[in-house]
Amino acid sequence: MSEPLSKIPNGLRYYSGHEARLRRVIEETAMSVFEGWSYEEVITPTLDYYSLFERGMGPSEAHHAFRFTDTDGRLLALRPDVTSGIARVTATLFANRPRPLRLCYAAPVFRQQGQSTIEWRRESTQIGCELVGQNSAASDIEVLAIACEVLRRLHLDRGYVITLNDVEVFNGVAESLGFDSGARDQLRQLEDGRNVADVEAFLTSRASVEDVRAISQLIRLSGKLETLDSARGLIKNARSSAALDRLENLWRIIESLALTDHFEIDLGDVSRLDYYTGLTFKIYIEGAGARVGSGGRYDNLTANFGKSEPAVGFVLDLDALAGLLLAGNNGAMLTAQPERKAQCVVDNDLSALFREAIERRARGERVVIGSGEVTP
Amino acid sequence: MTQLTIAIAKGRLQAGTLELLANSGLCDTRDALSSRRLAIEDESGRFRFIFVKPMDVPVYVEHGIADCGVVGRDVLMESDADLLQPLTLGIGRCRIVVAAPAGMPGRGSGMLRVATKYPHIAAAYFGAHGQPVEVIELSGSVELAPLLGLADCIVDLVETGRTLHDNGLSIIEVIAESSGRLVVNRASYQLKPKAVGALIAALEAATREGDLQSD
Numbered sequence: 001m002s003e004p005l006s007k008i009p010n011g012l013r014y015y016s017g018h019e020a021r022l023r024r025v026i027e028e029t030a031m032s033v034f035e036g037w038s039y040e041e042v043i044t045p046t047l048d049y050y051s052l053f054e055r056g057m058g059p060s061e062a063h064h065a066f067r068f069t070d071t072d073g074r075l076l077a078l079r080p081d082v083t084s085g086i087a088r089v090t091a092t093l094f095a096n097r098p099r100p101l102r103l104c105y106a107a108p109v110f111r112q113q114g115q116s117t118i119e120w121r122r123e124s125t126q127i128g129c130e131l132v133g134q135n136s137a138a139s140d141i142e143v144l145a146i147a148c149e150v151l152r153r154l155h156l157d158r159g160y161v162i163t164l165n166d167v168e169v170f171n172g173v174a175e176s177l178g179f180d181s182g183a184r185d186q187l188r189q190l191e192d193g194r195n196v197a198d199v200e201a202f203l204t205s206r207a208s209v210e211d212v213r214a215i216s217q218l219i220r221l222s223g224k225l226e227t228l229d230s231a232r233g234l235i236k237n238a239r240s241s242a243a244l245d246r247l248e249n250l251w252r253i254i255e256s257l258a259l260t261d262h263f264e265i266d267l268g269d270v271s272r273l274d275y276y277t278g279l280t281f282k283i284y285i286e287g288a289g290a291r292v293g294s295g296g297r298y299d300n301l302t303a304n305f306g307k308s309e310p311a312v313g314f315v316l317d318l319d320a321l322a323g324l325l326l327a328g329n330n331g332a333m334l335t336a337q338p339e340r341k342a343q344c345v346v347d348n349d350l351s352a353l354f355r356e357a358i359e360r361r362a363r364g365e366r367v368v369i370g371s372g373e374v375t376p
Numbered sequence: 377m378t379q380l381t382i383a384i385a386k387g388r389l390q391a392g393t394l395e396l397l398a399n400s401g402l403c404d405t406r407d408a409l410s411s412r413r414l415a416i417e418d419e420s421g422r423f424r425f426i427f428v429k430p431m432d433v434p435v436y437v438e439h440g441i442a443d444c445g446v447v448g449r450d451v452l453m454e455s456d457a458d459l460l461q462p463l464t465l466g467i468g469r470c471r472i473v474v475a476a477p478a479g480m481p482g483r484g485s486g487m488l489r490v491a492t493k494y495p496h497i498a499a500a501y502f503g504a505h506g507q508p509v510e511v512i513e514l515s516g517s518v519e520l521a522p523l524l525g526l527a528d529c530i531v532d533l534v535e536t537g538r539t540l541h542d543n544g545l546s547i548i549e550v551i552a553e554s555s556g557r558l559v560v561n562r563a564s565y566q567l568k569p570k571a572v573g574a575l576i577a578a579l580e581a582a583t584r585e586g587d588l589q590s591d
Contacts, residue, residue, distance in 0.1 A: 117457050118438045161566050194565075195557070197464040220462065220576075222569065264566060284566045289440020291563060 011113075011122030023125070023322050027106045030127045030150045030316065034104035037146050039129050042103045044085030050075040055304045056084025058274055064111040078110040082126055083301070083313070090132045091305035099133030099309070106318070118290065121319060128295075128315035135299065135310030137246070140279050141253055143295060143312050147283060148259060154321060159286030163222070163266040166247050167276045167296075169231070172240030173215060177207050191219045191270045222266040225251050231267055243278075250279070275301070279312065285324055292320040346370035378571040380423055380564075383442035385430035385451070389556045392467035393446045400582035402575065422571070434459060434559065443564035444575060449554040450533055454494045460565055462576050463558040465583050468535075472497060474549040475540050476529035477522050491521030492531040501531070501551050519543040 008014075015023060031041065053062040057080065065077035079085065082105045090101055106127040113122070129146060131139045144162065151157050170191070174184040183206065190198045196216045203212045214234040221227050221234075228244050228251070235241070247265060254263050269282060280296035295314025302309050343360055345367050347353035357367050384393050394405040403418040405425075415426045428436060433447035434457035445459075450472050452461065472494065491512045492498045502509040512527055519539055521527040533554065534540060534547065558579055565572055 117434075117455065159567065163566055193459070193461045194560075195461040195464065198461070222566075264569070266566070282566075284563045286567050289438070289561060289563055 009122075011120050013121075019322065019326060022325055023318060026154060026318055026321050026325070027125070027127060029153050031104065031106055033146060033150045033153060034129050036149075037102070037129075037142070039102040039104040039146075042086055042089060042105050044079065044082055044089070044105065044107065046079055046108075047076050048079055048085060050077040052088060053077055053080055053084050056087055056301065057081055064113060066110055066112055079107075080109055080111050082107050082109060082128065083130065083315070086130050087301045087311070088305050090130075090309075090311075091302050091307035095307060100139065101132040102129070103132065104129040125318035126315045127318055128313060130311055130313035132302065132311045133309045135297075137249055137253070139310075139312050140250060140297065143314055144254070144281065145257070147281075147293065147295070147314055147316075148262065150316065151283075151285070154325065156285055156321070156324065157262075160262055161264055161284045162262055163264045163269055163282050163284070164247060164250065165266055165269045165280050166243035166278055167270070167273050167280055168243035168246075168278060169218075169235070169240045169267055170270050170273060172237045172243065173218070173235055175239060176237040177211065179206075185273075187215075188270050188273055191215075191268060194219050194268050196220070219268040222264055222268060224260060224263075224265065225255075227265040227267065246278070281314070283314075283316070285320075287324050287327060288320050290320065292317050292324070342366040342368040344368050344370045377422065378568050379417075379421060380444060380568065380571050380575060381426060381442045382423060382575075383426050383428055383433045383436040383445035383447075385433050385445070385447045385556075386427050387430060389430070389446060389448060389468045390427065393465075393556065396465060396467060396579060396582050396586065399585065400578040402578045431455065437559050437561050440561045440563050443561050443568060443572065445559045446556055447559060448533075449552065449557055450494065450497070452557060452559065453552065453554075454496050456496065457559075458562070460560040460562060461557050462560060463579055463583065465556040465558060465579065466587055467556040469553070469555040470533050470535045471547075471553055472531065472551040473534050473547045474501075474529055474531055474551065475519075475534070475545040475547050477544055478546065480522070480528055480548075488529060489527040490529055490531055491518050491527035493518060494531055494533075497551065498531040519545055 050062065050065065050067055053065055062080065065080040068076045070076050086103055086105065094101060106125065108123050108125045110123050129143065131143055147162065151160050170188065174187060179187065187199070187202060190202055196219065199216050199219060200212055203215060207215070218231060218234055221230055225248070228248050231244055232241070251265065254260055269280065275298055276296040277299040278297035281294065282291045283293035284291050293314055293316040295312070297310070297312040299310045300308070302311055343365050345353055345357045345360065347356065353369070357369060360367050384390060397403055398405045403420060403423050405418070415424065417424045426436065426442060430447055430451045433445040434452060434455040436442040437445040437459055438457045446465065448468060452459070453472070487508050487510060488502070489510045489512060490498050490502065491514050493514060493516070495511045495513045498509065498511050512521065514521065518530045518532050520543070521530055522545065523543060529548065530545070531551065537547065540546065558576065560572055
């Protein structure tokens with residue numbers, strides 16, 4: 001039996017009309033903000049060697065990629081992320097450029113399966129920026145400020161929260177317990193689910209009573225500045241304490257920018273520790289059931305490409321942003337411009353018709369070529 | 377005022393969940409106990425309860441349609457949903473087990489046919505032990521499968537063990553202990569921290585009280 005022509009593969013779709021316009025406006029809005037902060041656009045290849053993504057994302061994330069063989073037999077992948085390609089270009093093509101590098105992108109990425117059970121899309125668009133070659137509080141704040149501006153320009157600034165954590169808080173705890181990488185990752189997974197009972201059961205045979213109590217409290221610690229003070233009462237190791245100090249410095253500046261309403265410290269957020277090396281953040285917006293963006297510091301990433309240097313950045317999920325804007329009425333505000341009325345040009349003499357149409361276009365009017373009698 | 381939508385698994389856990397909510401002092405659940413409506417708002421307007429099939433609780437919560445949910449650990453293990461699980465509630469305690477008729481060859485004796493309502497749990501468990509299995513997914517009366525020769529053993533939820541016993545099956549291995557859990561949507565946890573925090577604290581206190589009484 002032949003399949004209907006209308007059938008398209010799972011997880012893919014068409015966009016048209018208002019929705020397609022909205023997506024373009026979101027992309028342009030974000031890119032213009034990046035441009036305003038002097039970020040340079042980089043367009044990475046859609047197809048690249050699979051090994052690039054294994055290096056950049058780690059094998060467990062990379063294996064979600066669609067894979068093919070090249071004509072020489074090497075394994076290719078449809079890019080499952082953009083950051084890997086950016087990391088490679090900073091270490092190779094841009095190796096001799098003066099630092100810091102400020103790079104940005106907006107591009108579709110592809111995965112064989114969504115990252116979670118609710119993510120049905122297999123093609124989605126990532127918008128992001130990376131600040132490479134500068135390890136300072138200033139660069140962390142820079143990317144957070146950029147994220148806030150993008151959301152503000154998209155009129156999404158009423159109900160968003162950016163949660164902050166530093167992976168070194170957890171790493172310090174795991175190190176002080178003498179955990180190997182296996183135990184560390186098990187603890188991380190349990191913490192990520194925030195189940196106190198699970199964490200306690202796991203730790204009972206592996207840590208002292210005080211440590212168990214401290215960690216099970218730590219995973220629920222979230223809030224404003226006072227969160228850090230509570231954490232200091234629970235964990236004393238030097239590595240974690242240094243991370244808490246970094247978070248406090250960051251928070252003080254956020255405070256001085258009057259942005260604390262939009263920020264929370266969440267010491268229980270421990271997803272993807274293999275990737276991040278310092279600050280991590282996640283962006284949530286009222287009305288979206290999942291996060292719309294995330295980012296952080298990943299100083300080890302470029303080392304995988306032979307040139308170790310600090311890097312910080314974030315990525316926004318265009319599909320989630322478009323979904324929010326479509327559901328609210330903010331979307332109409334953003335796309336109001338292209339919906340201006342079209343002037344219908346009709347003439348039986350095709351030369352006259354197109355002369356007029358071209359003149360009107362030169363004046364910047366929107367035209368539609370009529371079919372003769374019908375006026376739409 | 378922030379309203380929280382709570383998805384409650386119908387069936388085994390339903391009464392226990394509503395009792396726990398009432399004991400927590402957060403809300404009056406008498407209406408919910410007596411009504412057959414599938415969505416109910418409590419009098420204070422702080423909570424909306426929706427009653428759905430257990431397997432659908434993770435779906436509603438992961439999408440953020442419900443902020444929180446109460447569902448058994450067995451369902452969470454099967455669903456693979458990305459949720460926060462801040463509390464174990466101690467209601468509806470049971471075990472997920474491998475059960476078989478007496479004399480059934482155990483693991484390590486070649487291919488096993490496993491009948492279950494929990495294909496992911498079964499595949500993950502036997503996979504982790506290197507045991508090759510053919511998983512046969514059924515939607516109920518799983519105990520029949522070994523009796524009729526459809527499978528060598530079953531993976532199922534056991535509360536008292538009575539059904540197993542009556543059908544000539546006994547527990548061979550315990551895969552996991554399960555009881556009701558509070559699950560929370562990741563975005564709701566960040567966007568409604570006060571309301572979610574209050575719910576967790578109140579349920580935690582009510583759970584502890586319940587544990588003390590039953591001990």
